[in-house]
Amino acid sequence: MAISTVTRQRARGVLRNMCLLMLFMLVICGSVRADEPGNAGMEPAPDVRILDLDLSFGLNLSALATMQDEPAEDGAEEEEEFKDETGTDPRDFNNKFMPYYRYTELKNGVEVHDWTIFGLYAFTPRLAMTYEIPLRYMDYSEAIPDFGPAILPGGPPIPGFGASGPASGSNEFGLGDSIFRFFYKPESLEWETPCTWGPRKGETLKWSLIPLIETTVPTNTDDILGSDTWVLSPGFAIAGDTPTFGFIAAMFFYDFNAIKDTDEPYVSRFRGRIFLMQPFSKPGPKWHDGLYMMPEFQPAYDLRTSHFSFWVGPEFGKVFAGDRTVTVYAKPGWGVDPSIPGDREFSFEVGVRIFF
Numbered sequence: 448m449a450i451s452t453v454t455r456q457r458a459r460g461v462l463r464n465m466c467l468l469m470l471f472m473l474v475i476c477g478s479v480r481a482d483e484p485g486n487a488g489m490e491p492a493p494d495v496r497i498l499d500l501d502l503s504f505g506l507n508l509s510a511l512a513t514m515q516d517e518p519a520e521d522g523a524e525e526e527e528e529f530k531d532e533t534g535t536d537p538r539d540f541n542n543k544f545m546p547y548y549r550y551t552e553l554k555n556g557v558e559v560h561d562w563t564i565f566g567l568y569a570f571t572p573r574l575a576m577t578y579e580i581p582l583r584y585m586d587y588s589e590a591i592p593d594f595g596p597a598i599l600p601g602g603p604p605i606p607g608f609g610a611s612g613p614a615s616g617s618n619e620f621g622l623g624d625s626i627f628r629f630f631y632k633p634e635s636l637e638w639e640t641p642c643t644w645g646p647r648k649g650e651t652l653k654w655s656l657i658p659l660i661e662t663t664v665p666t667n668t669d670d671i672l673g674s675d676t677w678v679l680s681p682g683f684a685i686a687g688d689t690p691t692f693g694f695i696a697a698m699f700f701y702d703f704n705a706i707k708d709t710d711e712p713y714v715s716r717f718r719g720r721i722f723l724m725q726p727f728s729k730p731g732p733k734w735h736d737g738l739y740m741m742p743e744f745q746p747a748y749d750l751r752t753s754h755f756s757f758w759v760g761p762e763f764g765k766v767f768a769g770d771r772t773v774t775v776y777a778k779p780g781w782g783v784d785p786s787i788p789g790d791r792e793f794s795f796e797v798g799v800r801i802f803f
Contacts, residue, residue, distance in 0.1 A: 538632070538653075538655050538657075538686050540567075540569050540572065540573075540575055540632075541567070541569065541802060541803075542566075542567060542568055542569055542802075542803045543566060543567050543800055543801060543802050543803060544565075544566045544800075544801045544803065545565045545566055545567070545798060545799070545800040545801070546562075546563060546564055546565055546798060546799065547561075547563055547565060547796055547797065547798025547799075548560070548561065548562050548563075548796065548797055548798070549561045549563065549794060549795070549796040549797075550794060550795045550796075551791060551793075551794040552791070552792050552793045552794070553590075553788065553789055553790065553791060553792060554782070554785040554786075554787065554788055554789070554790045554791075554792050555590050555788035555789065556587070556589040556590040557585060557586070557587045557590045558585070558586040558587075558589075559583065559584075559585050560583065560584040560585075560586075561581040561582070561583050561623065562581065562582045562583075563579055563580065563581040563582070564578070564579070564580045564581075564582075565577070565578070565579045565580075565798075566578055573631060573632045573633065573634075574629075574630070574631050574632075575629075575630050576627060576628065576629050576630075577626075577627070577628045577630075578625070578626075578627055579625065579626040579627070579628075580622070580623075580625045580666070581622070581623040581624075581625075582621075582622060582623070583620070583621065583622070583623035583667075583672050583673075584618065584619070584620045585618060585619050585620075585671060585672060586617065586618045587617060587618065587619075587671070588617030588618065619669050619671050619672055621667065621668030621669050621672050622666055622667060622668045622672065623666070623667050623672050623673045624663050624664060624665055624666055624667050624672075624673035624674060625663070625664045625666045626661065626662070626663050626664075627661070627662050627664065628659060628660070628661045628662075629659060629660050629661075630657055630658075630659045630684075631657065631658050631659070632655060632657050633658075636655060636656040636657070636658075637653070637654065637655050637656075638653075638654050639651045639652065639653055639654070640652050640654065640687075642688075642690050644690055645689075645690025645691055646690065646691060646692060647688070647690045647691070647692065648690065652687055652688040652689070652690070653687065653688055654685070654686070654687035654688075655685070655686050655687070656683060656684075656685050657683060657684040657685070657686070658683050659681075659682055659683060659684055659698070660679065660680065660681045660682070661679075661680035661681075661682065661700060662677070662678070662679055662680065662705075663676075663677070663678040663680070664677060665677060674711060675707065675708035675711050676704050676706070676707040676708065676711050676714065677704070677705045677706040677707070678702055678703070678704060678705065678714055679702075679703060679704075679705045680700040680701065680702045680703075680718070681700070681701060682698060682699050682700035682701065683698070683699060684696060684697065684698040684699075685697055689723075689725075691725060692725075692726055693723070693724045693725040693726060693739075694722075694723075694724050695721075695722065695723050695724075696721070696722045696724075697719065697720070697721045697722070698719065698720045698721075699717070699718070699719045700717070700718045700719070701716070701717055701718075702714050702715070702716040702717075702718055703715055703716075712751070713751060714751075715749070715750040715751050716747060716748065716749045716750060716751075717747065717748045717750070718745070718746075718747045718748075719744075719745065719746045719747070720743060720744075720745055721743065721744040721745075721746075722741055722742075722743050723741065723742055724739060724740075724741040725739065725740055725741070726738070726739040727739060727740070730766040730767070730768035730772075731768070736766075737765050737766030737767065737768065738763075738764070738765055739763075739764055739765075739766075740761060740762065740763055740764075741761070741762040741764070742759065742760070742761040742762070743759070743760045743761070743762065743778075743780075744757070744758070744759055745757070745758040745759075745760070754786075754787060756782065756783075756785070756786075756787075756790050756791075757782070757783040757784075758780055758781070758782050758783065758791055758794075759780065759781055759783060760778050760779065760780030760781075760794065760796075761778070761779065761780075762776050762777070762778040763776060763777055763778070764776030764777070771801065771802055772802050773799060773800065773801055773802075774799065774800040775797075775798070775799050775800075776797070776798055776799075776800075777795075777796070777797050778795070778796040778797070778798075779793075779794070779795050779796075780793065780794040780795070780796070781793055781794075
């Protein structure tokens with residue numbers, strides 16, 4: 448479906464204001480919810496689990512709970528098993544704020560700097576939403592004329608990345624496209640398998656299949672900062688425990704245009720995100736406590752151009768446990784054999800995850 452330029456500009460302004468208003472409401476609701484009597488210090492119920500997509504994932508504290516030196520007291524074992532004070536268990540579900548900065552360099556010479564407001568808000572124990580609103584600076588002074596489409600880490604393709612290049616100047620600063628993801632975790636799609644090897648041999652490994660939908664809203668303040676396309680990305684996620692106290696999680700999407708500007712190309716793309724998290728130590732007071740590593744793999748296949756791209760990004764992080772648990776991390780990334788102008792060559796991300 449195509450829309451006129453005037454209509455697109457008006458709609459983009461309305462959507463941008465709606466996104467900012469929604470973000471403000473989520474922050475207020477999260478603060479009130481955390482300050483309600485009886486909520487302070489509460490731990491999530493055993494069945495309150497969902498895939499945190501940011502995402503960025505991190506330390507699976509539910510698995511690390513089994514690494515305690517002393518066994519849990521009777522009646523508390525189930526609660527400890529699902530406890531997550533880091534905001535990083537892929538099936539756990541808590542309100543949190545996870546801002547990050549990311550630098551990305553494309554094969555065509557474009558440099559992208561994103562300062563992103565990112566967080567998760569839980570509507571119910573089985574329904575949640577993540578929001579991702581980037582403030583973006585793009586330097587294309589060294590870019591080649593053909594910009595080409597691009598896929599930034601963690602998001603769908605940006606088809607309006609300037610197929611004909613910028614009109615003038617060598618940089619642009621403003622708001623980029625906003626990304627919202629909605630997750631539903633039905634109890635009927637949860638199951639358990641016995642662990643037959645490794646440190647957790649004899650225990651039970653828990654798995655979940657989670658339907659989800661991602662939507663990219665064209666809130667960009669300039670054409671070069673994003674797309675003029677509303678992209679829908681239905682998909683699903685699967686996540687489970689590993690025998691080595693970590694987890695494996697995978698998400699798969701199909702990206703397509705819901706509404707687009709007449710000058711923008713059609714989007715038809717399969718995209719995946721695969722995570723493998725391995726903790727090295729449980730959270731504690733020492734410098735080497737709470738350390739983990741989590742590589743991420745992002746395959747993508749464009750059905751229109753028959754182009755396949757692949758990106759790898761290992762995350763290294765540390766969990767600081769206290770009255771309010773905080774996780775900090777760094778995540779370099781590299782494109783594997785980038786072949787078109789919009790492919791990623793290198794990226795570097797740093798961020799923090801804070802519980803409310």
